Amino acid sequence: MKTKADLYQDFLLGETIQQYCERHIDPFQVEMDHIGLNALIDAVIKPAGISVDILYLDRSEGEEVNTINFPIEDPNRLNGFLATPSIRLLYRPFVLYQSQVEAQDS
16 A cells, blocks of 8 residues: 555545555455455466455345456456455444453453
């Protein structure tokens, strides 16, 4: 994010890139938001030729899971293989997980 600040600055609602990273990226056990996820995908995952599928578990009606796909732009980069590797992430909004220490103290 810091090296391509112009791509993300307009989405930070009054924070600088430095402030955003200090509050949302650097801390341990902080849920990643859409902007941080896009930065991770753009900087690390897509250059490696890997697509990302986010399985969105939002408790909407039906039996199908809502999926958001971040494909790589050029699947031919992978030496002609038809299938590209992918990472699948589960996202369930509004779920906060306790650390093991907090759970033991409860």
